Amino acid sequence: MTFLEHLTPSDETGMIRESAEKWTGGISDSDVRASKGFSSTRWADMAEMGWHGLLADPDHGGLGLGPAALSLLCQAIGRARLPEPFVASSVVCVGTLTSIGQDVTALVDGSTIAAPAGFGLPCDGVSSTITASAGAGGHHLTGTLGICEAGPDTTEFLVATKRAEALYRLPRTTEGLTVRPYGAIDGRPLARLAFDCVVPAEALITSGNAARAAIRRGNALAVSALTADATGTIEKAIDLTTAYIDERNQFGQPLAAFQALRHMVADRLVELEAARSMTDLAAFAAEDAGDAGDPKQLHDRVRARICRAAQTVGQTAIQLHGGMGMTDEMAIGHYFRRLIFLQAMMGQEAGALRDRAATLAADIEMQREVVQ
Amino acid sequence: MRDQGARDFQDERDHIDFLLDDELRAFRRDVRAFLRDAVPQETRDRIDRGYAATKPEIVDFLAKLSAKGWVAPAWPAEYGGPGWTQLQRMVYSTELARNAAPSIPPFGVSMIGPVLYTFGTQAQKDKYLPGILSGEDFWCQGFSEPGSGSDLASLRTKAEDKGDHYLLNGQKIWTSKAQYADRIFLLARTDEAPRKQGGISMFVLDMDTPGIVVKPIISIDMNHSLNEVFFEDVKIPADGLVGERGKGWDYAKFLLGNERTGITNVGRCRRQVERLKRLARADLIPGVDLSKDGAFLRDLARVEADLTALEISEIRILSQGKNGPSAMTGPSVLKLASAQIQQTLAELIVSTLGHYAAGRGAEFIDAFDDLGGLPPDFVDGALNEYLFGRAVSIYGGTNQIQRDILARAALETRP
């Protein structure tokens, strides 16, 4: 598929977009608030629409679609600020497992939920600190992970070990696996994981180059999905803000009449387009399963740009709401916090720039050597 | 977390040391010796990490300050202030922040106090100033209304003259700390006037007066400091009128000037620079040593240079007083610069947290308790400060309003 083809949604992808917009359009802000981080009804609805299996093969009950469709879905999820672990389970885990031919039927029908641990989320490619050693009774996993998108309903973990050497698939009930729950800044559940467990050899689902390729796939899908989620969130934050300043009057006129604010809105529209472009780029990069060279080259730039867009749009949205922007009651503050969550999961702009700068420095060094 | 540790830092040189003479250094020694004991360790830790002080912590601390006569550093001696110079005040506020002391609530000390001693009656001075100086009376500010934020002069709360009292009806919003305030100062319309600024009067009132209802507003950091305050047929005794009837707008402008210069928080900003250095050593981002990260250091250096300029601007502008060249624009300049610096510092702090910026709350801290001394509690407080800190460019007149004031002072043309 060429990039221009990628930019033109196929009929199937177009249908996904339509159904996503229709469904999320029926979810109100108070519904989202009331669900406090997870709604099993919504998870079941998503299953019914086939979303959990978007990336899965048809013989596992999936739709067999690709990142382009996924990206549209994640934008709709961001716009509606749904807290469910769609990216964690249905994108990163289903996508990674599918790439190595694992059974994902239960994930696809919505009866189980998986969380990636040590890869994918956060998506800045920081490598896992979990170690594994094979012994007589099985494989011994040790180490801790500070952040994993796992909630009370998570049933299994997909665990990457150090340097992406191996991928394990473990049920939540694994003895010696401690899940310590806490809340994210946007209200969804997260957890810190501590591993000190001996697992059967079958838990190791892939290792070596195959594991590295699978984990790369998971990371690429995560970057694409989080970027798309951020773009949807940014779009909605801008919509809420423009609606607010069109509505609110001060000094006998709508706030939107003040040029200072109009220009701020205009600048944020520039951010939005950059975000959309990075979303298309990240989805296209994820389309190409693995042989596009070093994806980091691209991911660092995507993360840097989307994080900056998220930051400036979020802050502007609060500022333009004045005191109302500071309240928990208004939706805008929740979008702001979702943007903070997404930035953290992408390693923040500073992290992305740091990574990119290191690559640029290496490029410069190489050119110097060539010249000499 | 107290980085003074066991060593005696009584004479430690700091960033303003070169501005001080021996007398000021001796003054600083006194302040340091006092504050070292006056702020309990637990309070110090919580505040250092970005949490708001609780009311009991504030009460306790103000009582200690009051015994020294240090509650209202900017007040003239004749009204019970310590009569300090601008440099002494600078030293004092730097030391308060360095010790992560609860901040002195501005509503009594910086806002209504100066209005009362400048425009109030003798009876009002006698009645209200002592409670402010002792730290016993908590005040809140009833200016903003749902329909009147930036356009404050459009306010609609009404106070009808009934002879021995005014009858108050209407609503205020964003009233910080009203939930535990003993008194409120407020603006209300007493007369219809051709200009909307005319006809506004300022009042002081006890919060336990019948007819006042306070409702909480939870903010985006999930804390409660904001409120709505409703007035239904509240009787303000006639002697609650401040100064002259219909002159409320002038007093409000006087008060807002003090509010704006009072919220520069340069001391806390200095403290934030120190926290940043510490967080840079906490290695929260795997594989990254921020103390060697050029981009981080450059950002820190830039905001620290901005802060230095702000510190000096504050001393320069405030010591020149009412007749100085920056008297009209000073408060807006200081407020704008400080809002930018405070928000940049909070952002930089969040950028040192890496992935930890995703988590929030007590469970988050508990989940890491086995690691001993790890920063998640820094982390949670830092996010608190980042989130609530978005308001710095909103309260006390938004950044946009400050820019309008400055542009108005410089330009002939009116939009």
Ligand SMILES: Cc1cc2nc3c(=O)[nH]c(=O)nc-3n(C[C@H](O)[C@H](O)[C@H](O)COP(=O)(O)OP(=O)(O)OC[C@H]3O[C@@H](n4cnc5c(N)ncnc54)[C@H](O)[C@@H]3O)c2cc1C
């Ligand atoms: C944390 C916090 C604490 C507060 N504490 C108090 C308190 O204790 N007592 C009290 O009385 N008030 C308090 N306030 C209220 C504060 O003063 C108001 O929020 C502020 O004046 C802005 O008013 P608003 O919220 O109605 O926003 P609006 O005036 O509706 O402004 C919304 C946006 O429009 C912009 N805007 C408005 N007019 C113009 C213009 N002419 N040109 C360009 N842009 C414009 C603003 O800059 C802002 O970005 C507090 C507010 C906050 C957030």
